[in-house]
Amino acid sequence: MSIKAHHVGIGMTSQRTRERLIQRLKEEGIRDPRVLEAIRQTPRHIFIEEALASRAYEDTALPIGHGQTISQPYIVARMTELIIDEGACQCVLEIGTGCGYQTAILSTLFDKVNTVERIKPLLEGARRRFAEMSLRNIRPRLTDGGEGWPSHAPFDAIIATAAPEEIPEGLLAQLAIGGRLVIPVGKEGSQVLARIVRESETRYVREDIEKVSFVPMLSGVK
Ligand code: SAH
Numbered sequence: 001m002s003i004k005a006h007h008v009g010i011g012m013t014s015q016r017t018r019e020r021l022i023q024r025l026k027e028e029g030i031r032d033p034r035v036l037e038a039i040r041q042t043p044r045h046i047f048i049e050e051a052l053a054s055r056a057y058e059d060t061a062l063p064i065g066h067g068q069t070i071s072q073p074y075i076v077a078r079m080t081e082l083i084i085d086e087g088a089c090q091c092v093l094e095i096g097t098g099c100g101y102q103t104a105i106l107s108t109l110f111d112k113v114n115t116v117e118r119i120k121p122l123l124e125g126a127r128r129r130f131a132e133m134s135l136r137n138i139r140p141r142l143t144d145g146g147e148g149w150p151s152h153a154p155f156d157a158i159i160a161t162a163a164p165e166e167i168p169e170g171l172l173a174q175l176a177i178g179g180r181l182v183i184p185v186g187k188e189g190s191q192v193l194a195r196i197v198r199e200s201e202t203r204y205v206r207e208d209i210e211k212v213s214f215v216p217m218l219s220g221v222k
Helices: 011-027 035-043 050-055 071-084 101-109 120-133 171-172
Strands: 062-065 069-070 090-096 112-117 137-141 153-159 173-185 191-198 203-210
Touching: 011 035, 011 071, 035 071, 035 101, 050 062, 062 120, 071 101, 071 153, 071 171, 071 173, 071 191, 071 203, 090 101, 101 112, 101 120, 112 120, 120 137, 171 173
Parallel strands: 090 112, 090 153, 112 137, 153 173
Antiparallel strands: 062 069, 173 191, 191 203
């Protein structure tokens, strides 16, 4: 991935805070070197407003406007670990672009990244950042992604960064054989992160990973 110099020119202090974040993620159990490297390479401070930028490398979620948040680095790392495979990573769908941080991480690990967002100003901000960072393998779209993006299916991996109360059928149908879906599910206050692997045409295996707290998946575009 190429990151333009002005994004990297944030001084040694920031480099050190970034290294501390990587250290912390390791302590929290993130093991995959590809994921740790993607996080190390991706400047999180450009995805949040300037007033909060000094907190960019804390392991915490932060507000991005419109009642939404940038996910906590730990959860971004964990979910990314859960959808990348041993083999070649090809095509991924993300539901809930938000500010685009998770998308940027995915763009270093997958050949093609499809991402959908229902709030127009958030998607526009994300698009601008992808262009500034010269991330050319991302296809962003303003749409309700609750039922995925059928015309671009099947996907080797699907990641949802907003929580529906139940797993949408459409997402299961859009997984390639061997494909992985990682999604927070449940009502606010009692969500669990689920990983579903499509083992064959008809066989899906679900594993519940840990308790999580995500914004709800909503319908419609605004
Ligand atoms: N991926 C982001 C997380 C953004 S928060 C990150 O890296 O930090 C989740 C996002 O999901 C919000 O921006 C919200 O608007 C969006 N969202 C919620 N329901 C959606 C839906 N049905 N379709 C598309 N996006 C949705």
